[in-house]
Amino acid sequence: MSPASLPAPPAPALTLRQRRAAAGPQAYRIFPRAEWAALRANTPLSLSAEDLEGLRGLTDRLSLEEVAEVFLPLSRLLNLKVAAARSLGLVQDTFLGRQVAPPPYIIGIAGSVAVGKSTFARVLQAILARWPDHPSVALVTTDGFLYPTRVLEARGLMGRKGFPESYDLRRMIAFLSAVKAGEAEVGAPVYSHLTYDIIPGQKQVVRRPDILIFEGLNVLQAAPGAPLLASDFFDFSVYVDAAEADIAEWYIQRFLLLQRTAFQQPRSYFHRYKDLPEAEAVAVAQRIWREINLRNLRENILPTRERARLVLRKGAGHGVEEIWLRRM
Numbered sequence: 656m657s658p659a660s661l662p663a664p665p666a667p668a669l670t671l672r673q674r675r676a677a678a679g680p681q682a683y684r685i686f687p688r689a690e691w692a693a694l695r696a697n698t699p700l701s702l703s704a705e706d707l708e709g710l711r712g713l714t715d716r717l718s719l720e721e722v723a724e725v726f727l728p729l730s731r732l733l734n735l736k737v738a739a740a741r742s743l744g745l746v747q748d749t750f751l752g753r754q755v756a757p758p759p760y761i762i763g764i765a766g767s768v769a770v771g772k773s774t775f776a777r778v779l780q781a782i783l784a785r786w787p788d789h790p791s792v793a794l795v796t797t798d799g800f801l802y803p804t805r806v807l808e809a810r811g812l813m814g815r816k817g818f819p820e821s822y823d824l825r826r827m828i829a830f831l832s833a834v835k836a837g838e839a840e841v842g843a844p845v846y847s848h849l850t851y852d853i854i855p856g857q858k859q860v861v862r863r864p865d866i867l868i869f870e871g872l873n874v875l876q877a878a879p880g881a882p883l884l885a886s887d888f889f890d891f892s893v894y895v896d897a898a899e900a901d902i903a904e905w906y907i908q909r910f911l912l913l914q915r916t917a918f919q920q921p922r923s924y925f926h927r928y929k930d931l932p933e934a935e936a937v938a939v940a941q942r943i944w945r946e947i948n949l950r951n952l953r954e955n956i957l958p959t960r961e962r963a964r965l966v967l968r969k970g971a972g973h974g975v976e977e978i979w980l981r982r983m
């Protein structure tokens with residue numbers, strides 16, 4: 656890859672405390688992990704250690720403790736919210752004098768590249784699907800709505816992947832709108848991290864799920880002049896948050912792991928890096944992080960955090976340490 660040679664990103668203008676205050680001092684209830692864990696009530700632990708095996712990202716440190724203390728309370732909250740949304744739907748049915756099937760409940764998941772969104776979304780999908788009242792949970796990632804490489808190259812955007820202008824937002828909104836309207840089958844394009852491009856002709860089909868998890872760094876962003884935003888279709892949203900230095904480290908570690916695995920395949924976009932000595936590979940990863948992903952985090956992703964209903968603050972070891980729940 657040849658990212659545009661960009662100057663180092665500016666330091667963020669606001670501190671964490673200032674940003675939190677900007678959302679309104681009353682906007683969130685803040686839970687230390689232990690307090691949040693107690694909100695699990697008696698939700699049963701529905702995943703075995705074996706089930707977890709298939710769910711892990713590229714590293715394998717997600718623990719059963721994390722599931723029990725962070726995910727189970729969240730799944731209980733979401734289960735209650737899905738039930739409440741369905742009850743509200745019944746009110747509308749009464750008003751209209753006819754019964755309409757409840758639309759899919761849509762959960763948006765936002766956060767930086769490499770903060771752990773995909774890992775979080777996959778575990779949440781598996782846990783929510785264990786609840787008998789909403790067994791069908793689909794997961795779609797917004798990378799499928801990136802423009803194909805051909806278009807990004809033509810527009811000089813290969814160094815701006817993940818920035819707002821690199822996505823086909825109209826297509827993304829049309830997808831969400833069709834899912835929310837209860838269409839029987841809605842297709843989403845599919846992205847390959849291996850080839851670093853949209854897979855031509857491939858579609859992920861969503862068939863009226865009980866819940867749709869929609870994950871990507873841009874899901875809480877507003878597009879200037881657009882009449883509708885992705886978040887207009889969300890019933891709930893989560894922002895996965897962590898310190899910049901930790902996310903950078905996870906990005907670099909993931910890059911090194913991919914170098915030993917995916918990059919070895921000749922089809923990999925990063926195949927040319929497969930034999931780089933570690934110090935050079937780290938330098939490449941650091942450069943991509945700094946020039947593209949960190950910049951995007953500061954300019955376009957972090958500013959959307961306070962739109963989320965729930966913010967999960969992760970510590971250096973990936974464990975969630977603090978949970979912010981919007982009061983309304």
Ligand SMILES: Nc1ncnc2c1ncn2[C@@H]1O[C@H](COP(=O)(O)OP(=O)(O)O)[C@@H](O)[C@H]1O
Nearest residue numbers: 712713714716717769770771772773774909973
């Ligand atoms: N809870 C977790 N415990 C341990 N490692 C994790 C956890 N969540 C993510 N990771 C690791 O951090 C890196 C980034 O996670 P990933 O889910 O791929 O992020 P994103 O989808 O936000 O780019 C991956 O290497 C992944 O395996």
Ligand SMILES: CC(C)(COP(=O)(O)O)[C@@H](O)C(=O)NCCC(=O)O
Nearest residue numbers: 767768769798816817871872943947
């Ligand atoms: C495709 C992406 C924008 C999506 O990121 P994700 O939300 O999957 O973490 C990102 O993985 C990406 O390619 N960023 C551009 C720079 C890089 O190669 O990391």
